[in-house]
Amino acid sequence: DTAVSQTPKYLVTQMGNDKSIKCEQNLGHDTMYWYKQDSKKFLKIMFSYNNKELIINETVPNRFSPKSPDKAHLNLHINSLELGDSAVYFCASSQDGYSWETQYFGPGTRLLVL
Amino acid sequence: SQQGEEDPQALSIQEGENATMNCSYKTSINNLQWYRQNSGRGLVHLILIRSNEREKHSGRLRVTLDTSKKSSSLLITASRAADTASYFCAANEGGADGLTFGKGTHLIIQP
Numbered sequence: 001d002t003a004v005s006q007t008p009k010y011l012v013t014q015m016g017n018d019k020s021i022k023c024e025q026n027l028g029h030d031t032m033y034w035y036k037q038d039s040k041k042f043l044k045i046m047f048s049y050n051n052k053e054l055i056i057n058e059t060v061p062n063r064f065s066p067k068s069p070d071k072a073h074l075n076l077h078i079n080s081l082e083l084g085d086s087a088v089y090f091c092a093s094s095q096d097g098y099s100w101e102t103q104y105f106g107p108g109t110r111l112l113v114l
Numbered sequence: 115s116q117q118g119e120e121d122p123q124a125l126s127i128q129e130g131e132n133a134t135m136n137c138s139y140k141t142s143i144n145n146l147q148w149y150r151q152n153s154g155r156g157l158v159h160l161i162l163i164r165s166n167e168r169e170k171h172s173g174r175l176r177v178t179l180d181t182s183k184k185s186s187s188l189l190i191t192a193s194r195a196a197d198t199a200s201y202f203c204a205a206n207e208g209g210a211d212g213l214t215f216g217k218g219t220h221l222i223i224q225p
Contacts, residue, residue, distance in 0.1 A: 004156070033212075041200060043157075043215040056212055090156055100144065100206040100213055105156035 003027050004106040006091050012112045013081055021076045021109045023091030031055075032074035033103065034066060035090040043090070049074050050096070078111075086113045119216045120203055126222040133190040135219040137203035138183075144208040146179060146186050151200045151218070160188075160201075193223045 004025045013019055025032060034046040047066040048056045054066065063079045078085060091106040121136045139146070145164045149157040163170045163179045163186065170177045176189040190197055200220045204213040 040217060041151075042217050043202065045212045045214075048212060092157075100208065102147065102159045102162060103157075103213065104159065105149075107156045108154075 004091055004093055004104050006089075006106040006109050008109060009107065010110050010112075012114065015081055015083060015113055017081050018077070018079045019081060019111075020078070021089055021091075021111075023074050023076070023106055025072055025091075025093040025104070027093055027104060029093040029104070030071065030096045031094050032068070033092040033094075034074065034076050035092060035105075036060075037088040037090060037108070039087070047074075047076075081113045083113050086111055120201070120219045122219055123217070124220045124222070126224060127193060128224050129193060129195055131193055133193050133197070133221055133223075135188045135201050135203075135221070137186045137188070137205075137216060139186075139203075139205040139214075140184065141205075141207055142181075143205050145206045146177075147204045147206065147213065148175075148177060148186075148188050149202045149204060149215075151202065153199070157202065190221075193221075195223050195225050197221060198223045 007022045031050040033048045035043050036046055037043045046060050049068045052068050065077045068074045088108045088110050090108045092103045094103045119138050127133055145162050147162045148160045150160055151157045161172050161177050163177050174191045179186045200218040202215050202218045204215045206213050
């Protein structure tokens with residue numbers, strides 16, 4: 001069974017489009033995250049959701065919006081895509097977000113904006 | 115400030131040799147974690163060492179933490195070709211700031 005899954009695995013789209021990436025975890029964890037990994041492999045946290053509440057929100061453009069319909073899902077919506085949004089986006093989850101313990105990552109979504 | 119700077123950026127060794135990677139951080143931490151990323155995959159948690167621990171083992175992995183020097187090292191003994199991957203340290207400052215990852219060490223094990 002896949003612990004943290006993301007769809008799609010690859011996403012190629014035109015500049016200006018709106019797209020969504022879905023994430024699901026079946027670990028029963030309380031907290032889910034979105035990370036962005038750039039071409040130099042630098043991994044930066046974007047959002048964290050704990051019990052459907054946003055607990056951190058790094059300085060990402062408001063074109064990015066996380067949406068959590070329930071504890072097991074955290075989707076990432078991106079409006080008006082820009083070339084610089086091209087990266088690998090990882091979803092992750094952990095038992096709870098307050099102690100920042102072990103995180104379980106999804107396989108990543110490779111976004112290419114043309 | 116960026117936490118979790120790994121050193122070296124790339125390391126190539128022969129199978130069977132030991133591989134050592136280092137990580138430095140700038141502020142106090144609750145714990146420090148090491149992750150592995152195989153090419154085209156997500157990160158996999160390897161080991162977590164808390165600020166009051168100095169050394170931890172897990173199979174062929176050995177992690178040390180020196181809070182006075184704000185540094186950690188990851189040793190992989192008797193390396194195997196399957197250990198080829200990028201290795202990241204992540205510093206946990208506590209609070210709402212989350213984990214801060216470094217840019218990773220790319221390890222290549224030559225068969």
